[in-house]
Amino acid sequence: MNFNFEQAFNFFPVPTDIQFGPGVLQSLPSRVQALSARKAFLVTDSGLREAGILDTVVALLQGNGVEVEVCDRVKADSGSQLIDSTTAELKRSGAGVVIGIGGGSSLDTAKAIAALATNPGSCLDYIGLHKVRNKPLPVIAIPTTAGTGSEVTLWSVFTDDSRGLKVAIGGFLLYPSVALCDPELTLTLPAHLTASTGMDALAHAIECYTNTACQPISGALALEAIRLIGLHLRTAVLNGSNREARYAMMLASTMAGIAMNPTRLGLAHALAMPLGSWSLHVPHGLILAMLLPLAMEFNYLAQADRFVDVARALGEPIDHLSRMEAARSAVEAVRVLARDIGIPASMAAYGLRPEHIKPVVEEAMKSGNIPVNPRKTAAADLERILRSLL
Numbered sequence: 183m184n185f186n187f188e189q190a191f192n193f194f195p196v197p198t199d200i201q202f203g204p205g206v207l208q209s210l211p212s213r214v215q216a217l218s219a220r221k222a223f224l225v226t227d228s229g230l231r232e233a234g235i236l237d238t239v240v241a242l243l244q245g246n247g248v249e250v251e252v253c254d255r256v257k258a259d260s261g262s263q264l265i266d267s268t269t270a271e272l273k274r275s276g277a278g279v280v281i282g283i284g285g286g287s288s289l290d291t292a293k294a295i296a297a298l299a300t301n302p303g304s305c306l307d308y309i310g311l312h313k314v315r316n317k318p319l320p321v322i323a324i325p326t327t328a329g330t331g332s333e334v335t336l337w338s339v340f341t342d343d344s345r346g347l348k349v350a351i352g353g354f355l356l357y358p359s360v361a362l363c364d365p366e367l368t369l370t371l372p373a374h375l376t377a378s379t380g381m382d383a384l385a386h387a388i389e390c391y392t393n394t395a396c397q398p399i400s401g402a403l404a405l406e407a408i409r410l411i412g413l414h415l416r417t418a419v420l421n422g423s424n425r426e427a428r429y430a431m432m433l434a435s436t437m438a439g440i441a442m443n444p445t446r447l448g449l450a451h452a453l454a455m456p457l458g459s460w461s462l463h464v465p466h467g468l469i470l471a472m473l474l475p476l477a478m479e480f481n482y483l484a485q486a487d488r489f490v491d492v493a494r495a496l497g498e499p500i501d502h503l504s505r506m507e508a509a510r511s512a513v514e515a516v517r518v519l520a521r522d523i524g525i526p527a528s529m530a531a532y533g534l535r536p537e538h539i540k541p542v543v544e545e546a547m548k549s550g551n552i553p554v555n556p557r558k559t560a561a562a563d564l565e566r567i568l569r570s571l572l
């Protein structure tokens with residue numbers, strides 16, 4: 183692992199109680215009871231109901247004496263209006279714990295409503311870092327994708343419906359109390375979602391590992407996540423019922439999520455927020471899958487030693503290569519991986535047009551991910567990257 187060994191740094195551990203492994207979902211009722219709650223408010227999307235997972239979870243809770251109220255109206259890039267109206271439902275329900283189950287949007291909505299239950303006003307009043315002051319209701323986060331890492335992060339990302347813009351609430355109080363990471367829940371995830379969410383996890387790990395804020399503790403977690411994803415993402419996409427691949431991908435997603443809390447990410451994630459905004463609703467994972475090789479291409483010269491580590495973690499044969507060639511091979515490895523798992527090379531089909539580029543770049547440049555990007559980034563650089571996706 184390449185680091186500056188004179189670097190002074192701070193690492194804050196994740197306070198979330200992480201329960202990991204096939205079948206850990208079964209411990210949900212006892213987790214609710216350990217949090218002294220008799221009633222749970224469950225937040226999810228209609229896809230989980232259709233997949234039968236919601237019914238299983240509700241039956242599991244009710245069968246063990248836990249009352250449940252369900253909100254299954256979360257959509258991709260769910261918005262502030264849903265958060266505010268669901269908070270009112272949560273308060274009326276008298277539930278003592280919020281359970282978020284699903285992809286990133288369901289988990290982020292659960293985290294936001296739990297915070298709003300004990301903090302007055304609208305979620306829009308808390309955009310930014312450390313604005314939430316009162317301890318939220320406890321959250322149990324149950325991911326059904328291996329990608330966002332939201333179950334172990336301090337962020338809740340959602341759409342500000344008044345502006346159509348993706349925003350985030352962040353802070354130490356936003357961490358879920360418990361994460362139930364059960365790889366069995368991902369066995370039926372469709373191939374295209376496995377591919378895009380897996381690439382999101384890879385983007386978390388690579389942007390974290392190569393950025394200027396990374397330190398050896400986040401670095402170790404991120405590098406192992408990169409290795410696991412390089413070994414297992416293709417299998418998880420092409421043979422979704424492979425338990426080893428699903429286990430490895432969920433582990434990688436969780437490790438990358440823990441790694442990125444203290445470091446933030448890079449230019450691909452800076453662009454992801456506005457590309458998920460306004461009329462552009464390109465799914466977050468797909469944005470990252472398309473942007474990651476382009477961001478790496480732009481960055482590798484500025485942080486070559488770390489990119490050499492990335493290439494090695496991805497299993498590239500680099501021993502006979504020069505340092506720069508080895509760093510460059512990390513970019514190529516990710517490009518080939520994206521191609522192998524069917525990631526499209528253009529956002530045109532998702533509505534990206536030349537007129538979007540200026541406002542997207544303007545918004546991306548305000549991101550806290552830009553100052554830590556390994557290579558100094560100007561608006562013109564982001565414009566060039568986006569044009570290659572038209």
Ligand SMILES: [Fe+2]
Nearest residue numbers: 330382386470
């Ligand atoms: Fe992400």
